[in-house]
Amino acid sequence: MKKSFGAKILAFPAPVWCVGTFDRNGKPNVMTAAWAGICCSKPPCVNVSLRKATYTYGSLMGKKAFTVSIPSENYAGEADFFGIASGRDVDKFEISGLTPVKSELVDAPYVNEFPLVMECRVIHFHEIGLHTIFIGEILDVKITREVLSQDTNLPDLLKLKPITFAPEIRTYHGLGEVLGHAFDLGMPLHLKNEA
Amino acid sequence: MKKSFGAKILAFPAPVWCVGTFDRNGKPNVMTAAWAGICCSKPPCVNVSLRKATYTYGSLMGKKAFTVSIPSENYAGEADFFGIASGRDVDKFEISGLTPVKSELVDAPYVNEFPLVMECRVIHFHEIGLHTIFIGEILDVKITREVLSQDTNLPDLLKLKPITFAPEIRTYHGLGEVLGHAFDLGMPLHLKNEA
Numbered sequence: 001m002k003k004s005f006g007a008k009i010l011a012f013p014a015p016v017w018c019v020g021t022f023d024r025n026g027k028p029n030v031m032t033a034a035w036a037g038i039c040c041s042k043p044p045c046v047n048v049s050l051r052k053a054t055y056t057y058g059s060l061m062g063k064k065a066f067t068v069s070i071p072s073e074n075y076a077g078e079a080d081f082f083g084i085a086s087g088r089d090v091d092k093f094e095i096s097g098l099t100p101v102k103s104e105l106v107d108a109p110y111v112n113e114f115p116l117v118m119e120c121r122v123i124h125f126h127e128i129g130l131h132t133i134f135i136g137e138i139l140d141v142k143i144t145r146e147v148l149s150q151d152t153n154l155p156d157l158l159k160l161k162p163i164t165f166a167p168e169i170r171t172y173h174g175l176g177e178v179l180g181h182a183f184d185l186g187m188p189l190h191l192k193n194e195a
Numbered sequence: 196m197k198k199s200f201g202a203k204i205l206a207f208p209a210p211v212w213c214v215g216t217f218d219r220n221g222k223p224n225v226m227t228a229a230w231a232g233i234c235c236s237k238p239p240c241v242n243v244s245l246r247k248a249t250y251t252y253g254s255l256m257g258k259k260a261f262t263v264s265i266p267s268e269n270y271a272g273e274a275d276f277f278g279i280a281s282g283r284d285v286d287k288f289e290i291s292g293l294t295p296v297k298s299e300l301v302d303a304p305y306v307n308e309f310p311l312v313m314e315c316r317v318i319h320f321h322e323i324g325l326h327t328i329f330i331g332e333i334l335d336v337k338i339t340r341e342v343l344s345q346d347t348n349l350p351d352l353l354k355l356k357p358i359t360f361a362p363e364i365r366t367y368h369g370l371g372e373v374l375g376h377a378f379d380l381g382m383p384l385h386l387k388n389e390a
Contacts, residue, residue: 037232186275
């Protein structure tokens with residue numbers, strides 16, 4: 001039996017991604033977005049949604065470029081702070097002690113201490129309502145060597161330790177144990193049909 | 196020191212959401228999407244991206260309606276199967292033994308056994324490249340009563356047990372332990388500035 005909650009944001013999980021931009025004076029800023037995700041494989045694209053009231057909105061509209069820096073668990077406090085304060089009022093890099101690095105591919109800075117960064121150029125945006133969705137083509141993904149698996153040359157998630165967010169409940173979570181592999185877990189059902 | 200991976204989808208975490216649609220003959224279908232997320236608070240909206248080649252793409256374009264059913268960990272196999280098979284070839288509800296329920300709000304079915312469902316009408320779509328992004332306005336969220344917290348009347352994530360997906364690495368994960376609360380973890384840094 002299901003209970004109806006009406007038209008609400010109650011959807012899990014959401015990512016914790018930190019969106020880096022330069023303002024019109026070239027000051028680096030970063031804000032945390034959970035209304036975000038992957039939206040295309042070719043070209044590889046991510047989407048982030050911003051309220052017009054945010055300082056990042058104006059910077060992103062101006063430069064048509066942004067980065068996404070993915071924090072590891074040990075930077076959960078900094079990531080949360082990036083979602084509380086506004087770059088209009090403060091220098092979030094200075095306060096947090098983290099280091100902005102200017103991308104060589106797009107006119108935006110990323111967070112050097114975070115283990116994975118994406119450099120993106122805006123290829124589309126659409127004003128939905130309170131939020132505007134921006135679609136960014138990923139020009140490069142850079143990953144800290146220390147979090148790479150020696151075997152696969154892909155990130156080792158036990159080292160990368162990305163964070164997820166539970167909207168409305170407002171908790172941050174680490175990744176839990178591996179439940180299985182894609183295109184593997186569902187194979188018994190798939191083969192059952194073919195048998 | 197960071198290593199460059201080029202223009203790739205290497206972003207974590209992604210959700211595991213099952214998109215329900217009716218085809219032109221009214222046959223219920225469901226496919227798993229990880230290129231998806233939340234994209235607006237007012238109106239509350241989610242986005243899902245689909246390849247044109249999927250059977251769901253045509254159904255969703257036809258009806259301009261879909262549901263998102265969020266599986267719990269114990270349905271990881273079914274969710275993976277929903278991403279392997281095509282509704283063009285098989286009846287995924289019949290094979291999995293799960294139950295399609297026709298939404299009373301939109302012309303689309305949801306998965307009755309999954310603990311959380313969203314009923315959505317398409318308000319915008321944009322062809323990016325291989326994928327088309329669909330923005331759906333959430334008309335209602337329905338949650339199985341057994342996964343609700345008695346205290347908060349919100350979902351208890353230890354009961355709901357949503358799944359996350361790691362692109363490229365192709366592992367499914369449960370949610371890990373709580374790292375802290377939003378607008379709380381970052382407060383020391385925020386107050387440091389005001390001191």
